[in-house]
Amino acid sequence: MEKVFLYNEVVERIAHQIKNGIITPGEKLSSVRKLCEEHNISMNTAKRVFLELEGLSLIESKPKSGYYVTNRPELNLPLSQSSNPSLIATDTEPDEIITQVYSNMGSADLTLFSIGVPSGDLLPFAKLKKEIILATRALKGGGTEYEPLQGNLKLRRMVAARSPAWGGNLDENDIVTTNGGMNALSFCLMALAKPGDTIAVESPCFPGTLELIISLGLKVLELPTHPVTGIDVNALKKVIPTISICLLVPNFNTPMGSCMPDEAKEKVVSLLAASEIPLIEDDIYGDLYFGTNRPKCCKSFDVDGNVLWCSSVSKTLAPGFRVGWIAPGKYKAKLLKLKLIHSISSTSLIQEAVGNFFKSGKYEHHLRSLRKTLYSNYQNYVQAIAEYFPVGTKTSRPQGGLAIWVELPEGTNTLNLYNLAIKHKISIAPGRMFTLQNQFENCMRLNIGLPWTEELKFKLKTLGSLASMVQKAK
Known part of the structure; x- marks a missing residue:
């Protein structure tokens, strides 16, 4: 574990220097041997560092010359x-x-x-097809029977097992599965809002979210948003008295792709919790980071169960599978009641296949x-x-x-x-x-x-x- 940590640390340090202009485009990096000496790492680890940076398109190899920082067109x-x-x-x-x-x-x-x-x-459709065949063999009745109301156990366990990557500490009992990401957001809004309530969102905001909010008889309040750092937290603070719910995509929101800094996420969570305003966190893009580490979620800073963390595989693995989930915190009972009314059960066969795909390491x-x-x-x-x-x-x-x-x-x-x-x-x-x-x-x-x-x-x-x-x- 120590070697893995050191490798990631070196990659992240060099990537940070490149992205912040400390090491400029065209500049030659240290040799493999020199990198070993600078960071006290092995030759194999140093080579792996360069391969990772090359995979991120931050550097390029020139035969018999070494590694150079690539031109960054952005x-x-x-x-x-x-x-x-x-x-x-x-x-x-x-x-x-x-x-x-x-x-x-x-x-x-x-x-x-x-x-x-x-x-x-x-997308790895051929591999997913095999997982569906395996799921029909593993599930009772070949997947034709209802599953527990909370959703497929294997999928919930694997979602929970992956949560430490973003600073979470979930177990399978914290998760409720849904039929995709929009279904997760819909359940959250229906469980928490009443007609006429105001929902704060980023601006610009995903069109499907805007349509969903309006269709439920709710109002939209658009927050000023920076293309790199996300919403203006001070603007959110000003409108706290007028909103009932906040719905954000803190990690790589569409269309801007911004990512809120950790300190901003923590401040938002604290601010909303103090006013007892639920935060619906749509983390559907969180796994698609360009850097070396997955960003934390707002849920990472949630100590009151006030954050409803939502995600799915629609943007990463299989849009048509309609597999999503929620960690609803203290609102779990409300979510389960809604799911019982509107769905009864999720599609057990598909969720089992996705759970297996996670467990195998293929994801x-x-x-x-x-x-x-x-x-x-x-x-x-x-x-x-x-x-x-x-x-x-x-x-x-x-x-x-x-x-x-x-x-x-x-x-x-x-x-x-x-x-x-x-x-x-x-x-x-x-x-x-x-x-x-x-x-x-x-x-x-x-x-x-x-x-x-x-x-x-x-x-x-x-x-x-x-x-x-x-x-x-x-």
Whole structure:
């Protein structure tokens, strides 16, 4: 364990120096032998450090020369702005563009920059298929019978077993399974809110969350959000008297990809607990970090059971499986009552298969590969945006997740860009989808979970050209 800790520590230290400009692009790193001396590690460990940094696209090997820091294309573009929404709650219906964009889901003839899930080409479907066959043999009745109300025991045990990675300390009795992540959020809101209540969220916010809140007869209060550090905690503090629930995606929220610092997470948890306001934490992207360590969750700092931690495998493993879960803290009884009314039971066969996939270690192996691909994609996207998009374009700098937020020059309407791009078989997610207010008209979210190919690069080039056309036509 000590060697593993030391290896991770060295990787994290060098990665931090690169990302913060202490070691600059093009600079040569210490040799393998020198790294051994500097950190008192073995030759094999030093080589592993370099391989890990290379896998993160932070360094590159030059034959007979050594390792050098790669050029970081994201630094060539300015950072997108923090949002500045009105701090007034609204129950305005979400923009109809949401329905239009999501109707494209599953369209094989479109390049779906608009749908925030990893491509099936990046997912281990063949291995999952084998797990389903094994699950039919293991479960009583081949999976045809009802399972316990809390959900599949194996899945709950494995979710709990993985919780120390993000600072949690859960056991299987803390978990309630659901039919996907949105089902988890829906249960939480139905259990805790009454019609007319106000829910505080990030701005911009996932469109499905906005639609869910409004459909339940609730109001949305959008919080100012920084593209790197997440919500403005001081703004949250100001609106505490007016809200009933806070629903946040602290780790790599879509569309910005921001990640709240640990001290901000702890402050939010404490602030809400003091006012007895529940925090629904959507951690669906937490496993998709680009760095060396998984970030902590707000649930890590929860001592009162006031945080309802939700997640699923929809963004990491199998969107169509609809497997999710909640650690509802002190609200467990309310959640179980709702699940009994609305579901009775989850799909035991699929949950058993996912539980087995976790237990076998295949999930961690898959995540390592997926994270490297997503980070590499992110860099490729930014390089293409810098090269092909209008001058003045800004982007977020996600530290994980599946999205990049693109802010085009003022006056470039991304609803018009969407309509133009569709004619070229390209679908984007206009910024107006991610808010109930009049903002983000010149922004869009792009999904980075597509396999990087020359064709995809050409599609981004086309999109950049179309953006320039829209800009000139304003």
